[in-house]
Amino acid sequence: MNDFGTFLFRAHAGFLAALILAPLIPGVINRTKAVFAGRQGPPLLQLYYDLFKLLRKGTVYSRTTSWVFRAAPVVTLSACIGVLMLIPCTGASPALISFQGDIILFAYFFGIARFFTVSAALDTGSSFEGMGASREVLYAALAEPAFLLSLSALACLNSKISLSGIFIASTEHPFANIAVIALVAVTLVIVLLTENCRVPADDPNTHLELTMIHEVMVLDYSGPDFAYILYASALKLWAFASIVVAVALPLRTGSFITDSLIFIFGILAGAVVVGIIESTMARFRLDKIPKLLIAAAALSATALLLTLTRG
Amino acid sequence: MKLLIAGFALLLVCSFIPLFTGRNTKTAALSVIAGIFSLLLLSLNPCIESLFTGGTFEISYRMSIPFANFAIGMDPLSAFFLLPLLVLSGLCAIYGMAYMDGNKHVYGSGRSWFFFGMLVLGMSLATVARNGLLFIIAWELMALSSFFLVTFDHHRKEVRKAGWIYIVSAHFCTAFVFLVFVILGRNSGSLDFESFQVLKSGTAASTAVFIAALIGFGSKAGFIPLHIWLPEAHPVAPSHVSSLMSGIMIKIGLYGFLRTLTFLGDPPLWWGVTLIVIGASSGILGIMFAHAQHDIKRLLAYSSVENIGIATLGIGIGLLGITCNEPVVAILGFAGGLLHIVNHCIFKVLLFLCAGAVIHETGEGRLDRLGGLMKKMPRTGICFAIGSAAISGLPPFNGFIGEFLIFLAALFGITTMILPLSLCAIAVIITIGLIGGLATACFSKAFGMIFLGEPRSENTAVHVEDPGYAMTVPMILLSVFCLMIGLSGSSLLILLCAPVSVISGLSLEACAAGLKPASYPLTAIAMLSSLMIILGVFLYTLRRTMPRSHLETKVPTWDCGYARPNARMQYSSSSFSQPITQLFAFFLRTKSKNPDTAAAFPGKNSFSSETPDFWQEYLFRPSVILINQISAFIGKADNGRIHVYILYIIVTVLILLGFHFFK
Numbered sequence: 001m002n003d004f005g006t007f008l009f010r011a012h013a014g015f016l017a018a019l020i021l022a023p024l025i026p027g028v029i030n031r032t033k034a035v036f037a038g039r040q041g042p043p044l045l046q047l048y049y050d051l052f053k054l055l056r057k058g059t060v061y062s063r064t065t066s067w068v069f070r071a072a073p074v075v076t077l078s079a080c081i082g083v084l085m086l087i088p089c090t091g092a093s094p095a096l097i098s099f100q101g102d103i104i105l106f107a108y109f110f111g112i113a114r115f116f117t118v119s120a121a122l123d124t125g126s127s128f129e130g131m132g133a134s135r136e137v138l139y140a141a142l143a144e145p146a147f148l149l150s151l152s153a154l155a156c157l158n159s160k161i162s163l164s165g166i167f168i169a170s171t172e173h174p175f176a177n178i179a180v181i182a183l184v185a186v187t188l189v190i191v192l193l194t195e196n197c198r199v200p201a202d203d204p205n206t207h208l209e210l211t212m213i214h215e216v217m218v219l220d221y222s223g224p225d226f227a228y229i230l231y232a233s234a235l236k237l238w239a240f241a242s243i244v245v246a247v248a249l250p251l252r253t254g255s256f257i258t259d260s261l262i263f264i265f266g267i268l269a270g271a272v273v274v275g276i277i278e279s280t281m282a283r284f285r286l287d288k289i290p291k292l293l294i295a296a297a298a299l300s301a302t303a304l305l306l307t308l309t310r311g
Numbered sequence: 312m313k314l315l316i317a318g319f320a321l322l323l324v325c326s327f328i329p330l331f332t333g334r335n336t337k338t339a340a341l342s343v344i345a346g347i348f349s350l351l352l353l354s355l356n357p358c359i360e361s362l363f364t365g366g367t368f369e370i371s372y373r374m375s376i377p378f379a380n381f382a383i384g385m386d387p388l389s390a391f392f393l394l395p396l397l398v399l400s401g402l403c404a405i406y407g408m409a410y411m412d413g414n415k416h417v418y419g420s421g422r423s424w425f426f427f428g429m430l431v432l433g434m435s436l437a438t439v440a441r442n443g444l445l446f447i448i449a450w451e452l453m454a455l456s457s458f459f460l461v462t463f464d465h466h467r468k469e470v471r472k473a474g475w476i477y478i479v480s481a482h483f484c485t486a487f488v489f490l491v492f493v494i495l496g497r498n499s500g501s502l503d504f505e506s507f508q509v510l511k512s513g514t515a516a517s518t519a520v521f522i523a524a525l526i527g528f529g530s531k532a533g534f535i536p537l538h539i540w541l542p543e544a545h546p547v548a549p550s551h552v553s554s555l556m557s558g559i560m561i562k563i564g565l566y567g568f569l570r571t572l573t574f575l576g577d578p579p580l581w582w583g584v585t586l587i588v589i590g591a592s593s594g595i596l597g598i599m600f601a602h603a604q605h606d607i608k609r610l611l612a613y614s615s616v617e618n619i620g621i622a623t624l625g626i627g628i629g630l631l632g633i634t635c636n637e638p639v640v641a642i643l644g645f646a647g648g649l650l651h652i653v654n655h656c657i658f659k660v661l662l663f664l665c666a667g668a669v670i671h672e673t674g675e676g677r678l679d680r681l682g683g684l685m686k687k688m689p690r691t692g693i694c695f696a697i698g699s700a701a702i703s704g705l706p707p708f709n710g711f712i713g714e715f716l717i718f719l720a721a722l723f724g725i726t727t728m729i730l731p732l733s734l735c736a737i738a739v740i741i742t743i744g745l746i747g748g749l750a751t752a753c754f755s756k757a758f759g760m761i762f763l764g765e766p767r768s769e770n771t772a773v774h775v776e777d778p779g780y781a782m783t784v785p786m787i788l789l790s791v792f793c794l795m796i797g798l799s800g801s802s803l804l805i806l807l808c809a810p811v812s813v814i815s816g817l818s819l820e821a822c823a824a825g826l827k828p829a830s831y832p833l834t835a836i837a838m839l840s841s842l843m844i845i846l847g848v849f850l851y852t853l854r855r856t857m858p859r860s861h862l863e864t865k866v867p868t869w870d871c872g873y874a875r876p877n878a879r880m881q882y883s884s885s886s887f888s889q890p891i892t893q894l895f896a897f898f899l900r901t902k903s904k905n906p907d908t909a910a911a912f913p914g915k916n917s918f919s920s921e922t923p924d925f926w927q928e929y930l931f932r933p934s935v936i937l938i939n940q941i942s943a944f945i946g947k948a949d950n951g952r953i954h955v956y957i958l959y960i961i962v963t964v965l966i967l968l969g970f971h972f973f974k
Contacts, residue, residue: 058862062869064765066685068696074854078846082839097839099832101719105706105839108747112705115751119696122759122882124868125682130759130882137755138890141748148744152725152737161722209871220869224857228850290894301737304725308733 007094010256014093018084018242021264022234023047025241025271029198032275047234051227059223064125072120073221073228079113080235087242088167091263092256098164103151106163107144110195110236114140121217128209132216135286139201139213142293143194150187150300153180154247156307167246174250177310183303185248190296192240192274194289196233199278201289211283241270312370312385318353319436322346326428329421339424340408347404347431351397354435358390365809365819369441369505378502379444383436387809388573392438392566395653396559399660400431402785403558406664407551409781410671423463423549429456430555434563443492443502446567450488454481457560460552461544473543480530480540487527488567494520495574504574512576521582524571525589531564534623535593536926538616542600545615546608546676550667553608557615558660562652565622569814578630580731586627587735591742594620596898596925598746602753603892603899603922605884607666607676610757611659614702617746618655622648624739625717626814628724633815635732640724642825645814646807647716654709654796658701661789665695668778668786669761673771678760678884680771685762687775692762694786699754701793704747707840709796712803714743715836719829749891756887765878800837801830885920892922900925 027044034041043049061069085096086106095102118137121129155161157180158169194201197214209216218229245266252259284292325346329339357368369384385393404427411420433453440446458481462474492502494516499506510517530537541561545553572578597616604610625648632641668691669684670676685692701708717739724736766772777783796803804826812822854860870880885903892901899922906916948959 056858058859058864060864060866062867063865064683064868066692066763068685068763074847074850078843078850081846082843085839085842097835099835100828101715101722101832102835103722104715104718105836107744108704108706108711109843111703111747111751112700115700115703115705115755118751118755119759119763122755122887123685123763125764125878125881126868126870127880127882127886128871130887133755133759134882134887134890137748137752138894141745141752141891144748145741145744148740149737152722152740155722156725156728156733159726161719161726224854224860228854286890287893297741301741304737308725308728308730 010093011096014089014260015084015096017093017260017264018089018235018238019081022238023051023231024268025237026234028268028271029275029278032272033279036276036279047230051231054222054227054230055224057223059225060220062124062126062220065120065123065220068116069120069123069220070225072116073225073232075116076113077228077232077235079109080232080239083109083239084235087163087239088246089238089242090260091167091171091242091246091266092252092259095164098162100161102162102164103155103166104148106151106239107147111140111144113232113236117217124220126220128212128216129219131210132213135213136217139194139289139293142290142297143191146187146293146297146300147191147195149297149304150184150191151243153184153300153303153307156304157181163243170247171250171252177307180303180306181247183299183306185244187296187300187303188240188244188247189273190292192237192244193277194293195240196237198274200281200284200292203278203283206283237271238267241267245270312357312368312383314353315357315383315385315439316370318350319432321353322350322428322432322435325349326425326432329424329428332421334421336411336420336424337408339421340404340411343424343428343431344401344404344408346428347397347401350431350435351394351401354385354393354397357385358394361385361387362390362394362806362809365812371441371503374445376444378496379448380442380503381445382441382503382505383439383445384441384504385439386813388566388569388813389438391649391653391806391810392562393435395656396434396438396562397431399559399656399789400434400555402788403551403555403660403664404431406554406667406782406785407549409779410549410551410667420463423460423552426456426459427552427555430460430560434560437563438566441504443496443504447485447489447492450485450567453560453563454478454485457481457552457556461548461556463549463552464547467547470547473540473547477540477544480537484527484530484537484564487523487530489527490523491520491527491571494523504570507574509574509576512579517575520571520575524568525585528564528568528571529589532561532568532619532623533564533593533597533616534589534619535596535616536930538593538597539924539927539931541612541615542604542609542924545612545663546606550608550663550670553612554660554663554667557612557663558656561615561619562656565619565626565652569626572630572814573816578634580631580634583627583629583631583634584731584735586623586630587738590620590623590625590627591738592620593617593623594742594746595749598749598753599891599895599899600922600924602749602756602888603901605678605921607669607678607681607757607761608663610678610753611662611666614750614753615655615659617750618651618659618702621714621717621743621746622651622655624648624742625651625713625720628717628720628736628739629815631732631735632720632724635727635729637724637727637729637732638815638817638821639825639828640720640727640732640736641815642811642817642822643716643720643723643829645811646804646826646829647713647718647720649807649810649814650716650803651710651713654701654713654793657789657792657796658698658708658710661694661698661786661793662702664782664786664789665691665698668782671778671782672775675768675771678757680768681761682764682767682878682881683762683772684766684775687772688762688777690777690783691786694783694790695762696758697790697793699758701797703750703754704743705751706836707797707844708793710793712797712833712836714747715832716829718743719832723828752888752891756884760884760887764881767878767881767883798837798840801833803833804830885918892920898925900928 629644
């Protein structure tokens, strides 16, 4: 019973840590970009201020919209919270729920969020938002096989088909197969950048509606709805980053607190890396992005084949 | 079992009544509905008993036709197809009653109801037939009655053309189905299913049966490239008929295929691989073509091809599991395939009924003319949203559960490290991942174009409202089914166990053990999905308690400062699918008519795009032209002069004599 108590405590502690700390990631990314650009930049906690401010505001709705537009932020946020229940949020903490094949539910929870975000974009009747939606669905469709393949490679490498199993096995045998891990990590980073609308796939700071992808879809949101959306995308970043960190930084000391701190540090370091990528790279032309994603899928397919031939 | 026969007799009688009701279509519809539901009631007992206990019942009467016996039977596989078939047909019929009511057809719709009853009769007889000839009779009944249903509106040219394509392809498939039973019956000397001995694998006979079944049943099910009748026939048929055909009839093709597999021995490796290749190509190409369509019913027809592909992937990985002696992979694969078949029945019927409601109200099926219907037809809109999410395989709806089981089979397949199985499992994962993404794209487009935004043309916006209860209640019921199956968790496995044991040839206990690994995941998914719904409600309430949540300002959509956006400026179906059609242009070959903007002051211009069927354009049309040319050439020999005919006879006799002497 005591063991179970520890398990529950750790799982909830990790889950809450992710919920609380997630808005830090965009802050770290923006700070890194500011340092690169020689600016002072917004404070690290900017997203917290924004969320707090937005939640207390009234809302503006387009006359064209229906209930779909109002449901989308709620569905998106609850799907992203649902995903966090599936992963060991701080590495050392166990997942709230873990079962064989939960990697698929991970991908499909984001699917339902996307379905609603895209529908809400079409609900406004704006052609800019339609444009963003149409690009988003294409990139998501191509990112999904890449993502599932890279997780299958990990599953195959560790003979485990649940996220928790993969997390634990990758710390027990760190770098079991360097080549496979490297390929998978690269794929996951590409998928992370695409799914979270970062450079080189999308630029969250662009100024022209015509060139936006994700940002343009949420153009008509305001107030608490927009706060939900911003918070959900921070959680999504956390979810993807934690898989990358679990694979690429399998350091464990055995102490729950230290391990969790190392993991959180790892996620923030990941945010710095994203910031560096954004500062040093230009955004790809739109028709290059599918090629990037197909290349990512090919990388993880190679990783899977390597794992298979090893066994 | 005798009661089941009585049920069939009742449906037969009830189907004939509409022929005598004249213009009173209500009576016609009611009698068919009564027939379907009485058959459902009478078949309930044997179906449920055999689904839960795995029992099989048979009854056989001699018929005066050689080789034919009126042998019908019930086993878990039949029950698994028969029950959803009857429930869904009943719902389609109720919907159809209201749908056809406003239809002022010259002949009245009595005949249409007769054929509707016959179609249901043919389909249900096919699932319980236990004699090859009886099966073919049921099969033909199904093909012919659906042909007359498709050509209901035969005054229009495109309807006649679609009917023609359908009847040719239906008989193409019957020919191969016939071949299946001829080869199977040749060994046993009888066409009764129970007399068929299991054919040894690797023999020429079993290979021939497999290929013939693949072509024959596959063209009914809609495997690419034999699918061409689907996008032709579904759009022109009345909506309750297209939902019956696309939702249920094509599954009878898969039933036939699965039934044939039970007559064949251990599958060799290439069977599973072939099925996975077919499933992957049907799945990916089906959804790509669906995404490129601008007509709602054509889009839905192509998406049926996609879903049949997914189910085939499940069956394929199941066969591979048997070949490689991995029972867990096999059982999960078959279970996923079967569950996806039933799931697809439900949401495809739902989507066709919703599309029918839209067409019924607005008189328009082109996506680029619709829009903004959510405010006018909220019930239809919600049902369509649920159907779209379900067909895209998104939790918490039923589509996800079926795909999840196939994924799980593939993941177990990869970790077995048996090379052929792992490679195929990788292919399955890539395919379903890609299909899932493209399906979300396709159905968010369909949903968005029809129900969201502003109406794209004036005449589809006036006097539009939700249809009456006879039409909305079936849609709402089906949406509830979608959610219920999605949330029912591991209890689904109890229903899947017995049918899987029939297909895989494993014992009931082995199947229950093989399904065990899926039990906890399904419960967890159901739990998490319900939790997500509760969380959604909670977040919504939380949002309402925010200090200024009551302050809502209504403004026009932000269009970058442009002050007067109008409905024609919205993103359209073709512009939404353009990135995908462009990326896959080498296959989709979308044809577009671009506006001429070269001049300094371009005049009035228009843009249009359409994506014709690749195989029809590049495979079937050329081959039909070739056949016509050859026939025309041979036809020259038939010139009507008797002396030339006598010459033919003499030449033939001489050649035969020559053979005889030189042998």
